[in-house]
Every structure is written in structure tokens, then in C-alpha cells.
Amino acid sequence: MSAILPPAERLWWKHPLDRVEGLWIAIAFAWCMVMFFMMVGWHIYGKQNLSTETYKTTPEMFSAKTQAMVDKYTVRTETDEKIPVVHPPEGSDVYLIGRLWSWWPILELEKDKTYKLHMTSMDYNHGFSLQPTNINIQVVPGYEHVMKITPNQSGQFSIVCNEFCGINHHTMVGRLYVK
Template identity: 80%
Template sequence: MSAILPPADRLWWKHPIDRVEGTWIALAFVWCMVMFFMMVLWHVYGDQNLSTETYKTTPDAFIANAQAMVDQYTVRTETDLEIPVVAPPAGSDIYLIARLWNFWPILELEKDKTYRLHLTSMDYNHGFSLQPTNLNIQIVPGYEHVLTVTPNQSGEFSIVCNEYCGIGHHMMVGRLYVR
């Protein structure tokens, strides 16, 4: 094909497709369809997808709920900052606040019991990464993210912020105990 041809002859879709080109186009289409349907299958049958609810909230309303939970279920305090450790009963709503540069409060949950974990940020976007389980969610200010969680192994877990949130980002680590 050349630029000297008249404009009507330069249109690529008016020329026949070579057999090799057709084969590659067919292979690409089949692969796209395989990937599309695998995404649907992974969503339905995979264990990696979180079932979350998200609601608009205000900092004052969320802090009131979190403070009520802390006042009712605090069992002790830890760290030099006197962060409360909260042990709510199974099946209850638990609240975790992310703010520069900490998670508040420390949660103590029971193994194989189900809880509704409410998350929000008071200031900037933060990340909630439960290590070493690789549970990740982005926490956005003004929104309350609700996860249904059932811890299936005992131990001490770290909650790490994986969204850069400023100069103290590297120190933003919380704790979660499962007994």
C-alpha cells in the first residue's frame, strides 16, 4: 500500500486480511474471552474477593460509635500512647479508626467467630493491610467500609498502612490479636 493511492484505496478495512493476521486476531479474541469469563468465575468462586459495604459517614458520627465500643469493651491498654485494647463479643460491630499515623483502638477477637469490622479514615487516604494474611482495603475519609470478618487462626497480626499518608507513614502500624 502506498500514500500515492487514492484515499478510498488507502482505507485498511477495505483490503482483505491475510491468513496469518486473521489467525492472530482470532487468537487474541479467544484469549480476551477466556480472561473475561475467568474474571467472572474468580469473583463468584474465588476466596480473594471481599464482600464489603460502604456508607457515607462523618468523622463525629464514626468517632462516637468507636468511642462507645471502646468504653464498653476495653480490657487493658498497651504501648506508651495508652492505646486501648478492645475485646468485643462475637457477632458485634467493631470500629477501627485510621488517622495520622496510627490505628485506634487495638482489637482482640476470638478465633472462628464472626464480626462486622467498620473502617474509616479521619484525615487522608490510608490503607488497611492485615499482615501476613494479605487482606488489603483502601480507607477513604468520609466513607465507612464494613467488612464481615471471621478470623481462622490465632496469633498477633499487624495492620499496616499501605497508602502513603505523609512523613510518618512508615510508623503507621496497628495490632490485632486473635485468641
């Protein structure tokens, strides 16, 4: 048989499987199964992936919820843009908006208390990366991502967009305080 000429027998699937081909198919299938069950195992037992709920939303609805939280729990403003710093009580729904090129508002949470963090993007895909803890979430417009978080370290954390979102992508940095 030649690789240049088409096979004489066009129905290739009716040809018998070579022993070596069968061995490689079996090895590839076994490896796929190992990788599949490792992903499930790491999610359940490794506690490395956040379990999120995702809901459809509109920018107007999410903005209204975020503004209500900001109006209720603002403790001060920071930066030249006067970004509000909100300090919600334990168990609260906390809202965070990603938009060109900022995260809004600044969150101030308490250590070892649980919150429900709601995030969305108002314009383009953004990546939520909490540094230095290495939490990464894709934030997509039109969807509200909800996750339970319990900060276990005090300090100031940076929220960085790790999904290229335009010319000022490098300036899309926010803050999160844990007291």
C-alpha cells in the same frame, strides 16, 4: 503506503480488514473474555477476595460510633500513647479508624467467631494490610467499608498501611489480637 505521509484515503474504517488483523483482534477478545471470567470465578469459588459493603460517612459520624464501641468494650490500654484494646462479643460491629499515622483502636477478637468490621480513613487514602494473612483493602476517606470476618488463627497480627500517606507512613502500624 508510507508511515510518514498521511494515507491517501482518510476514511480508514472503510478499508477492508486484513486476515492477520482480524485474527489478532479475535485472539485479544478471546483472551479478554478468559481473564474476565477468571476474575469472576476466583471471586466466587476461590474465596480470595473479600466481599465488602461500602457506605458514605463523615468523620464525625464514624468517630462517634467508634468511640461508643471503645467506651463499651475496652479491656485495657497499650503502648505509650495509651491506645485502648477492645474485646467485643461475637457478632458485634467492630470499628477501626485509619488516620495519620496510626490505626485506632487495637482489636482483640476471638477465634472462629464472626464480626462485622467497619473501617474508614479520617484524612487520606490508607491501605489496610493484615499481616501475615495478606488481606488488603483500600481505605478511603468519606466511605465506611464493612466486611464480615471470622478469624481462624490465634495470635498477634500486624495492621500495616500499604498506601503511601505521608512522611511517617512507615510508622503506621496497628495490632489485632485473636484469642
